[in-house]
Amino acid sequence: MSLPSPSITPVSGSADRTARPLALDNVTLEYPDGGGTVKALDGVSLSVGAGQMVSLVGPSGSGKSSLLAVAATLVRPTSGNVVIDGVSTTDRRDAELTALRREKVGIIFQQPNLLPSLTAVEQLMIGHHLRGMPLKAARSRARELLGLVGLDGSAEKRPHQLSGGQKQRVNIARALMGGPKVLLVDEPTAALDHERSASIVGLLRQVTDEFQVATVMVTHDTEFVPLTDAVAVMRDGGLTAPVRPDVHHSGV
Numbered sequence: 733m734s735l736p737s738p739s740i741t742p743v744s745g746s747a748d749r750t751a752r753p754l755a756l757d758n759v760t761l762e763y764p765d766g767g768g769t770v771k772a773l774d775g776v777s778l779s780v781g782a783g784q785m786v787s788l789v790g791p792s793g794s795g796k797s798s799l800l801a802v803a804a805t806l807v808r809p810t811s812g813n814v815v816i817d818g819v820s821t822t823d824r825r826d827a828e829l830t831a832l833r834r835e836k837v838g839i840i841f842q843q844p845n846l847l848p849s850l851t852a853v854e855q856l857m858i859g860h861h862l863r864g865m866p867l868k869a870a871r872s873r874a875r876e877l878l879g880l881v882g883l884d885g886s887a888e889k890r891p892h893q894l895s896g897g898q899k900q901r902v903n904i905a906r907a908l909m910g911g912p913k914v915l916l917v918d919e920p921t922a923a924l925d926h927e928r929s930a931s932i933v934g935l936l937r938q939v940t941d942e943f944q945v946a947t948v949m950v951t952h953d954t955e956f957v958p959l960t961d962a963v964a965v966m967r968d969g970g971l972t973a974p975v976r977p978d979v980h981h982s983g984v
């Protein structure tokens with residue numbers, strides 16, 4: 733298997749923008765703050781290729797979650813552009829963004845947010861069935877994905893019967909249901925012990941390779957950074973150059 737070349741590059745040319753599943757181009761995000769504004773993102777450019785996994789680190793309040801929210805099209809940037817799988821999101825209507833997000837983006841937060849009354853397989857099926865996927869197809873895809881994340885024997889269990897690590901695996905499997913091109917992960921291991929954290933990051937690496945998604949993982953745990961292709965550091969809303977020597981940083 734050949735590893736993808738430059739893992740993370742600021743978007744410079746248009747070819748780059750369309751070739752990579754995720755591209756943020758000079759993105760700024762301001763929140764109202766009292767009489768003024770606070771800049772959560774300040775001219776951030778980042779692109780991630782298929783099968784690449786980028787760690788996003790930085791102090792609390794530096795803008796990591798804001799970057800994921802903008803990349804997920806959950807929050808519109810104040811300026812700049814986000815391109816998902818070649819689709820530029822500027823000037824799209826909310827309904828179009830919702831459709832794009834469902835189709836292309838998998839989102840994994842620290843808290844799995846499972847519905848207490850549903851079994852693992854139902855957690856995966858429900859959204860897709862409600863949006864028109866036939867029950868049988870939804871069930872079969874859900875079972876397949878649960879197997880992939882190591883939960884073959886737990887498909888019929890409800891959240892209270894699952895460990896924290898197992899719940900996070902359900903969360904990951906659920907994010908893969910729509911066949912996303914981009915996976916955005918915010919501190920997936922913050923609530924887990926060391927061993928479980930390692931296996932969750934290992935699983936994210938595996939699904940990034942297997943499904944050729946572009947993955948951005950916010951982590952405070954620099955120990956897991958070597959499992960990823962590059963590390964991007966946020967400070968005061970800005971992204972510093974990736975620190976891995978094998979990573980290109982063009983356009984500077």
Ligand SMILES: Nc1ncnc2c1ncn2[C@@H]1O[C@H](COP(=O)(O)OP(=O)(O)O)[C@@H](O)[C@H]1O
Pocket residue numbers: 763764770771772790791792793794795796797798799
């Ligand atoms: N919804 C919001 N409204 C106002 N300010 C926000 C909001 N979300 C985040 N911020 C501010 O934006 C900055 C970046 O926050 P965040 O992206 O959550 O950082 P991190 O995830 O790195 O801790 C912080 O100053 C934070 O207070």
Ligand SMILES: [Mg+2]
Pocket residue numbers: 796797798
């Ligand atoms: Mg955060």
